[in-house]
Amino acid sequence: MTPRRLMLLATASLLPAAALAQRAPRQPLLIPGKTTLFQRVILRPGATLHAQPEAPQARPAAGFSVMHVYARRDGWIEVGREADGRVEGWVREERAIDWRHAMVGAFTNPAGRERAMFLRDAQTLRGLLASPSMTQDAVALRAAAGQPGSPVLALEPETFIDIQRNFYLLPILEAEIVQRRDGTQMRLLEVISAPAELRQAPQQADPARLRDFRGAVVFVIDSTISMQPYIERTREAIRRIVARIGDTAVRDNFRFGMVAYRADISARPQLEYVARVIATPDLSRPPGAILPALDSVRAASVSTEQFDEDAIAGLRLAIDQVDWSAFGGRYVVLITDAGALDATDPKSQTRLGIPEIRALAEARGIALFAIHLLTPEGRANHASARAQYTELTRYGAAGSLYFPVEGGSPAAFDRVVNGLTDALFRQVADTVGRPVGGVAPARTPEAERIAQQVEIVGTAMRLAYLGREGGTTAPDVVRSFTTDRDLRDPTIAALDVRVLLTRNQLSDLSQALTRILDAGLAGRSDPRTFFGQLRAAFAATARDPARLGNLARIGQALGEYLDGLPYQSQVMELTEQEWLAMGAAAQRELINGIEAKLRLYQEFAARPDLWVTLDGRPGGEAFFPVPLDALP
Structure with missing residues (x-):
């Protein structure tokens, strides 16, 4: 073979590798x-x-x-x-x-709290957070905003910016937790403001646009065997408001819907359904068009297997099956005399817990209310159900939108359901500037409390609506310092800290949690095997098996994107010694929590409308802004 032939063969043999190298990005x-x-x-x-x-x-x-x-x-x-x-x-x-950590800040709805301030330097903010007179000092700083020499660079917009609907970048460069003398913890955040779509910030939405504000109330009602009197009274409350709307100007601004729920039907098919949409709020039809569908709702003829029922299945239908984009006021009212099946209950249809369904409602901008009937028959269930629904209905400065009905009498329920329905309707009518007569004002302490809380929720809905309509963006500052808590009332969040996860990262996190869950379930009979199961599972799939073969804490097995985030995680820092010292009940609770988080991530992944790109352009890498409290 000639030297020329040898050279040609050698060159040819190298071509695939060279082409591959060129193709590798x-x-x-x-x-x-x-x-x-x-x-x-x-x-x-x-x-x-x-x-x-x-x-x-x-x-x-x-x-x-x-x-x-x-x-x-x-x-x-x-x-x-x-x-x-x-x-x-x-x-x-x-x-x-x-920008080392893909952390961003997301404004909470400003209704019922002070607007967040962005300060020039960390020292001023640190001194403010440490001051015994923090609230008064913050008032003075806010009053001086815009004046020469003021340490305040900018204030939060007056209207609400919904990060799920109008994504903006408020990147967090650094975060530290500051603990005040009274024990309150506040995060000190170094941020940059950057609207995702690079444009001039528009003018605030014209309040005249509120004439197009529309509100919807969807009742999610327990329709088990004990609920017929309450179903009838809820139906009458809706019928009364529909009659008041009549042909008034507000008839195009308010609609009702209803979802009924029961429990698992596998052992008792006579229950007919777990959850069912009775009617959705429909602006294309007159308000009274819902009434025939409501007349079809009847309580079940047989009892459920256990006292708790599948309230979360009903709530999920209300969140997913209603076109909420048509409404500025988004209200869901749960009515029940029992607790909700927990995420760990094998009879739960969704396998979601209270924190997970609340997170899904928040992503849709929905306020959840609960009317809890404290009947004598459910006395043993009252405390656990109260804790569930108090957590479910937390809504910013409004507090918990939980309304217990002592004794569960139909007459007492009548007062609560009518008071709440009237208050929600008044909010929408007042928002659009078209008050309707004949709606009773609040006269009792109970009714006044409902009206006050609904006022805060209604204000939040108006601000969110104006923010969406006006395309409100984050304040135009470059680099500044702020805190995640309200300076007047630090128990209220002003900013939610979130971490942007790609689809691959969310998938990796889900796979890691699945391995932890599998190891936990496999080690139920002998908890001492849990960390051994983890080491084996992660080492088998890791790029660096030796590192995970020496797993000392669970956080080592989770993604690097969680390292250094400013949140306290029982799971991330858990060691083998701490696991063994927890006891069976605490171990089971931790594993159940991981399972609920895993289902929440599956819900996130299944909702493409909630994913965002950093520059607002289609086709860019998509991220989900995951709240810190949704992390493991």
Whole structure:
């Protein structure tokens, strides 16, 4: 064979590898000490992109853009929007800010609390949080906002920005937990403000737009054997409001719906259904069109297997099966004389718990109310059900929207359901500027409490509606310091801290929790095997089996994106010694909590409308802003 022939064969044999190398996309740089997390930066306003470092020609880059880092050289960084190898160019290092944790802040609804302040420096905020007169000092700072020399750079917008509907970036660069002398914990946050769609902040929505505000109340009613008197009274409360609307101007602004629920029918088919949509609020039909469907609702003819029923199955139908986008006021009222089946109950249709269904309602902007009938027959169930529904109905500054009916008498229920229905209807009518006569004002302490709480919820709904209509964005500041709690009442959250997880990261987290769950279930007979099961399961799937073979705490088996986040996690820090010292009941509770979180992540993954891109463009990498309290 000639030398020429040998050379040609050698070249040909190298072609597949060379072609493969060319096809393999570049990867961004990893964060030092990490094996899966890429470096990201946020570009400052005024940053310019260059073909090469020091190249004279440049093009402007949109301020607040989030970029991956592909290279660093002599004070320059090479950046690209995605992690797919495509680069945009080089920027000067001083025109970019490192963003190690994909944490963002999400404003809570400002109804019933003070607007968040963004301060110039951490020292001023730290002093404010440590001050015994924090509330009064905050009032003085807020009054001086906008004046020369004021440490306040910006205030939160007056209307509510729903991060699920109008995504904005409020990246958190650093976070620390500050504990006040009274024991209250507040997070001190260093943030950058960056609307996701790079545009000028619009003017606040015209209040005249409130004339198009619409409200819907969906009753989720227990229709088991004991509930017929309450079904009838709920039906009459709806019928009375429909009659009051009549042909008034507000007839196009208010609708009712109903979902009925019972319990598992596998052992008792006579129950007919677990949960059923009776009617949805429909703006294309007159208000009274719902009434024939409501007349069909009857209590079950047989009792359920246990006292608790599948309230969460009913709530999920109300959340998922109603087109809430047509309504600014979104209200769901649970009516029951029993507790809700827990996520761990094999008879639960959804296998979701109270925290998970509440998180799904919050993502849809829905306020949950509960009317709990404290009947003598359910005396042994009252305390556990009260705890469930108090947690279920927490709503910002309004507190818990839980209304117990002592004794459970139909007459007492009548007062509560009518008081709540009237208050919700009044809120919508007053919001659109079309009050309707004949709706009784609150006259009793019970009715006044309902009216006060509904006023806060109604204000929150108005602010959210105006924010959506006006496209309200985060305040236009570059780098500042704020806190996640209300400075007037630190028990109220002003900002929710969330972490942006990609689909792959959420999938990895779900798989890790599945392995932990499997190990926990396999070790029920002998808890001492739990960590051994974990080490074996994770080592078998890890890139670095030796590291996970020496698993000392569960957090080592979860994603690197959870390391260093400012939240306290029983699961992340759990060691083998702590696990063995917990006892069987606590171990079972921890495993049940992991199982509920896993189902919540499955719900997140199944809702594409709640996923966001960092720059608002279609086709970009999608993220889910997961609240810290939804993490394991």
